[in-house]
Amino acid sequence: MQNDPLVIFTPSGKRGHFPVGTPILTAARQLGVDLDSVCGGRGICSKCQITPSFGSFPKHGVTVSEGALSDWNKVEQRYDDIRGLKKGRRLGCQATVQGDIVVDVPPESQVHRQVVRKAASARVMIMDPATKLYYVTVAEPNMHTPSGDLERLCDALQAQWGVEGVTIAPSVLAKLQKVLRKGEWSATVALHQGATAGQPRIIDMYPGFHEGRIYGLAIDLGSTTIAAHLCDLRNGDVAASSGIMNPQIRFGEDLMSRVSYAMMNPGGDVEMTTAVRAAINDLSTAIAEQAGVEIDQILEVVFVCNPVMHHLLLGIDPVELGQAPFALATSDSISIPAVELELTALNKAAQVYVLPCIAGHVGADAAAVALSEAPGQSDDLVLVVDVGTNAEILLGNKSRVLACSSPTGPAFEGAQISAGQRAAPGAIERVEINPQTKEPRFRVIGSDLWSDDPKFDAETASTGITGICGSGIIEAVAEMRIAGLVDAKGLIGSAAQTGTTRLIPQGRTHAYVIFDGTADGGPLISVTQGDIRAIQLAKSALYAGARLLMDEMGVETVDRVTLAGAFGAHISPKHAMVLGMIPDAPLDKVTSAGNAAGTGARIALCSVTARREIEGTVNEITKVETAIEPRFQEHFVNANAIPHATDPFPNLLAHVTLPDVHFNNASSSSSDGGRRRRRTR
Secondary structure, three states, rough: OOOOEEEEEOOOEEEOOOOOOOHHHHHHHHHHOOOOOOOOOOOOOOOEEEEEEOEEEEEOEEEEOOEEOOOOOOOHHOOOOOOOOOOEEOOOOOEEEEEEEEEEEOHHHOOOOOEEEEOEEEEEOEEEEOOEEEEEEEEOOOOOOOOOOHHHHHHHHHHHHHOOOOEEEEHHOOOOOHHHHHOOOOEEEEEOOOOOOOOEEEEEEOOOEEEEEEEEEEEEOOOOOOEEEEEEEEOOEEEEEEEOOOOOHHHHOOOHHHHHHHHHOOOHHHHHHHHHHHHHHHHHHHHHHHHHOOOOHHEEEEEEEEEHHHHHHHHHOOOOHHHHOOOOOOOOOOEHHHHHOOOOOOOOOEEEOOOOOEOOEOOOOHHHHHHOOOOOOOOEEEEEEEOOEEEEEEEOOOOOOOEEOOOHHHHHHHOOOOEEEOOOOOOEEEEEEOOOOOOOEEEEEEOOOOOOOHHHHHOOOOOOOOOHHHHHHHHHHHHHHHHHOOOOOOOOOHHHHHOOOOOOOOOOOEEEEEOOOOOHHEEOOOOOHHHHHHHHHHHHHHHHHHHHHHHHHHOOOOOOEEEOOOOHHHHHHHHHHHOOOOOEEEEEHHHEEOOOHHHHHHHHHHHHHHHHHHHHHHOEEEEEHHHHHHHHHHHHHOOOOOOOOOOOOHHHOOOOOOOOOOHHHHHHHOOOOOOOOOOOO
């Protein structure tokens, strides 16, 4: 009714009319205001603290009198006596509406909103996790109305929280009676309610009112690395992040090698499943120790992964993914108890959610990127490239979204590179080459100094200089092209052709020395002709996949490019474009989203609504299969050149000059500029 008092919440600005006697917490919930509460309005948790404001508010068109809220009551007094309330604060569950009122929700009372920063905007995600804590009081048993403790607990959840059809994990049922009696018939229940159809499930419980935190893991299960974020399920804060190498690498560096292993070795799929599950358990234990969290506090895990990793995680033979029509066992999202996946380094009743896959070669990791970067919500035509061993590529805007995967191999991760290594302290991650002197300088992980800084040696003494990681090799090859040490075909010149002794012969080819530590027993870190070839193959597959999507969309250019992936934040847009990893675009429109798949996993961990969203979105994405597209090979061959054999790069060439050099590999040791004809035999 219009005569009811007006309640205005700040800073959200939400407002509505409510009957006299309505608790502020109730008004907040009905308006969707971000006001926390765990105890169900009993005045126990204090999460719903608010600050009322009195006086005239012309901006809001109201005048608030001193009697706009109910009087301070005994519950609030008791809480103030025990724990203390800041002056002017009230408990939203106890203060009721008596007249027009302006209510401020302080930051500590908000269910903190997760902000996922993207290239052009910030996506705000309201916390809505599948697993939440509920405080209940349970009727005591008596001789006249016999019923089980579980049944009375379920009755309490229905009566006090409106949750029906509750089931319970066996491990929780075993301790149910002790918990209820220790809590004197009150308990805090960890209840899991997923996005997919299914009954709410009690996965842990604690005596009385429990103020401890509960956590979830967001895991990006990649072909080369497994990255995990331990997140607080109350506010989405990341308590710790960690990663390890995927032990399946020993069965094959790329996905098809692992499928072949399963085909050629009976039981090979089981072997790979066992290995990756053990690694996830180790990672879970390590990240919990890092954060100072007990493993029993980890109640949920969300996975994103490519289709082969998806099947091997779930214990499904991936053989069908190795041959047309590349059929998935299931493309739907998966909700399953963690114990069924042998994930034991978690709460015994922890739950697992796996995002849906888009198609046979475009998996849950691509779905997570779509969730994080939302190309389907963009006015611009945006290309999102998740750089990894198996690149996931999305192209789209509000009208349409396309997706494909491209088998780039592990070169971008530092594998198949002569001095390559994973990103770790001591690895070269940045490279610059002076075009005049041809001398390099570099930075290593663990130090912000360049190698030509007088303090560099002292600062890197503890780690040493150990190798070169993915971002380092990308910059090194691109810088060699800019400095005229490599021609458009990817051939490395000789010392005589280029005027630098840093180019040393290697059989019939040459290598460029970035760092020579052999005098002190250290490594020789160089870029060899084989390294260039590995990078050419990887970047050609990436570019060809992007061009296929552009062909399907009927465009020659894109408005924006977003680089994603575990090391996407460390790839220089200029160097990526010089290399020809990505199509030409304005350099200021090429940005990084970091590990977008991992961000998508975090969003899904923190929001059931987001899970429903992506489960619908995947059905609207058009899949392009690179393996059967006839133009893929044509695009691949043209993309072997650095940056490209036929596609113009006007935006890049407006900022970078690429020397017109040509080196004949067979006679590059001569001093004639590489123009001598190959001698016939």
